[in-house]
């Protein structure tokens with residue numbers, strides 16, 4: 001926590017998860033990926049905060065929510081720079097970085113309009129073919145989609 005007299009721009013939480021260093025333009029994608037629209041516990045978020053590293057960043061604070069690594073890594077598709085802070089009794093007890101997973105199931109849409117997954121009611125499957133500049137390859141039609149063109153459900 002900041003120990004000088006600057007105020008936190010979004011209130012501190014007692015217990016839960018703070019997802020920090022999200023590129024501002026990815027905030028709503030991260031909310032989508034994690035299904036936070038349906039969350040029943042306290043959530044606060046802010047965007048377009050100053051960040052030395054990213055220029056501009058967004059933050060999501062989730063009270064009483066602790067993710068599985070599997071869920072966390074989904075964020076890496078759109079926000080590989082994101083950092084998770086696990087908060088217990090107001091203290092940061094753990095910091096986690098996100099890792100781009102090897103496969104992606106049911107989060108992204110295939111960019112090929114002719115792909116079977118865009119015509120049948122089925123779950124999409126991709127292999128991650130590049131982790132640095134994230135690109136995913138459709139298991140069904142082999143079309144490669146990069147993050148800029150990635151559509152998240």
Ligand code: CTP
Pocket residue numbers: 001002008010011012013014018020059061083085087089090091092095
């Ligand atoms: N935080 C919070 N509630 C707490 C403690 C921390 O919301 N009870 C938030 C802080 O506002 C910050 C993030 O969790 O956004 C990480 O906290 P901290 O490690 O104290 O901040 P920094 O050192 O700035 O983190 P970084 O490693 O990202 O530079």
Ligand code: ZN
Pocket residue numbers: 110111112115116117138139140141142143
């Ligand atoms: Zn496809």
